[in-house]
Amino acid sequence: MxxxxxxxxxxxxxxxxxxxxxxxxxxxxxxxxxxxxxxxxxxxxxLPSANGVSSGLAGIPSSVWYFLDLFNVTAGIPIVLSAYVTRFIIRRIPVIG
The missing domain is CATH 1.20.5 (Single alpha-helices involved in coiled-coils or other helix-helix interfaces)
Known part of the structure; x- marks a missing residue:
């Protein structure tokens, strides 16, 4: 036992x-x-920072900004860019990717 x-x-x-x-x-x-x-x-x-993306959107007219603010594009673009960069880096790691 x-x-x-x-x-x-x-x-x-x-x-x-x-x-x-x-x-x-x-x-x-x-x-x-x-x-x-x-x-x-x-x-x-x-790598681009969130401030660089926000300053790049400064040339958009105010009539378009209304719809962009409804969809919160200023927060979404840095999130999508960081997700793409993270996916790119993770696929380059030999153990994981």
Whole structure:
């Protein structure tokens, strides 16, 4: 009976150590690397910031702005751009993409 309990405990412990903890460490490291890499790209000016997109929309006439404000385009464009950049970066990581 003791051998069965010890075997089950050993199997559960090996499952926790091999799959759960190792995957957590790997994915946390990938998350940390990607977030820091994005900050470096933004600070170096290689990626557009939300302020740049907002200033690019300054030439639109007021008659069009009414409809753009209804659909909240000024908040949506930076969200869509950041989603595309994130998708591009995630597909370039060999482990995930």
């Amino acid at each position: 003791f051998g069965i309990v010890l075997s089950a405990l050993n199997m559960a412990l090996s499952f926790i150590l091999r799959s759960i903890i190792v995957k957590f460490v790997i994915f946390f490291a990938l998350f940390f690397v990607v977030t820091e890499f994005i900050q470096v790209l933004i600070s170096s000016g290689l």
